[in-house]
Amino acid sequence: MTKESLKNAVKNPFYWAGIIILIIIIAVTAKNTMKSINTEVAKPQKQKIKVSVIEAKRGEIQQWVTAEGTVRSVKREFLKFEQPGKVTFIGIDVTGNKIKEGSRVRGPKGNNDKGQLIASIDDRQQEENLIASKASIDEIKQSIKADQAALEQAKKNLEFEQIKLARAKNLYEKEALSADELESMEVRYLGAETAVKSAEAKLNVSLARESSAKTEIRKANILLEQTKLYAPFDGIVSYLNIKEGEYYSPQNVNTTSEQAELETTPVVLIDPDMYEITLNLPLYDGRMVNIGQDVFITWGDNMIPDDVDAIEKIESAPFAMGQVYSVNPSISPGGRTIQVKVRTTFGSEFLRDGLFVTCWIIAKNKDNALLIPYNSVIYREMDVYVFVYNPETKTVTKRQIKTGIEGMRESEIIDGISEGDLVITEGRFSLVDGAPVEVINIKGEQ
Secondary structure (H helix, E strand, C coil), rough: HHHHHHHHHHHCCHHHHHHHHHHHHHHHHHHHHHHHHCCCCCHHCCCCCEEEEHHHHHEEEEEEEEEEEEEEEECEEEECCCCEEEEEEECCCCCCEEECCCCECCCCCCCCCCCCCCEEECCCHHHHHHHHHHHHHHHHHHHHHHHHHHHHHHHHHHHHHHHHHHHHHHHCCCCCCCCCHHHHHHCCCCCCHHHHHHHHHHHHHHHHHHHHHHHHHHHHHHHHCCEEEEEECCCCEEECCCCCCCCEEEHHCCCCCCHHHHHHHEEEECCCCCCCEEEEEEEHHCCCCCCCCCEECCCCCHHHCCCCHHHHHHHCCCEEEEEEEEECCCCCCCCEEEEEEEEEEEEEHHHHCCCCCEEEEEEEEEEEEEEEHHHHHHHCCCCEEEEECCCCEEEHHHHHHEEEEEEECCCCCCCCCCCCCCCCCCCHHHCCCCCEEEEEEEEEEC
16 A cells, blocks of 8 residues: 555545454453453362272271380299398209309298298307207206196195195094194195195296297297298299308398399399289279280380281280289379289290380270271361262262270271261361262272
């Protein structure tokens, strides 16, 4: 178009009308395009959340109470000399060797009412005291015999004087005997009666001396026994803190702590056939524990399993079993705990006195409980719920639940879901009621 023709077109009113119409068309087109874009943004496509589900099934469940404690033999004796002295003898064990830690010794059996002699200190002074006491009582026994003979003679004399007095009285009544003669006979009778009482008194003194001497002998025997340590039962020497030739004093025994006493007592004897563990439980746990409940006892790497395979880990490792033996009805004022004692019923051969263990008490048990795993339950303050998958709508429903027994890896459901319901495990925290989901994994076994 030439400049001349352009000038003529600009002056033409229809030129400007076309320009205006073109601008309007462009504006309308742009507005419709933006509206379409805004409509698409306002209506986004719903994204399905990927989840895993598991079927609620019935089965057995236990609620566990766990606590740690130290294994101690039920039969355990701290054998101590009651007197000071030089250690003169260490006994021989059942193998014929000198007694040491780990040696087996025998307790009272048959005619041996004291048990095996384990050790003794110098007892010469006690032996001399016992010999002197026995010699003293021998002398007293001879005196008692003499006093008994004197008493018998005095009684015979009294009987004789009694007969003579009766005869004299008879003669006096017949006037065949004077009053002076009768009085003389009465005096003789009274003298015989006094002699009997004197003999009885002397005999009683001798018997008292004998009783005192027997007491001294018993004391001497006790002092002599206190220089010796005997095995009160069949067992194993756990600690032997004396040696032949060393001087022992009762003051050396330190009772300020259990460990100190173990390391300073001359001999500690244990019976390894049954052990006891003392536990201190928080009030909440202690209320669930009762006498007779079964207990798993574990130690070492399996002391505190912290995953869902806890029970499998316990049962696959060396472990012992026990039962709750006692539950203290009082609460400890210091730790505000309840003291529970467990005694072993199986696996004692795996344990050692002093071993630190974990006790798993089966506080509650139910055979036919409706169960779901812990990783399907959501706790929000006082709200406890799960999401249940609907295969027909491929959506989830929020269900309030009521739980019962809390097991190691599962919860008992008392209300809220039914057997066979599919509950969400993985992905549950991203859900809301009615949300569409895509199931990537269905577990039929718990």
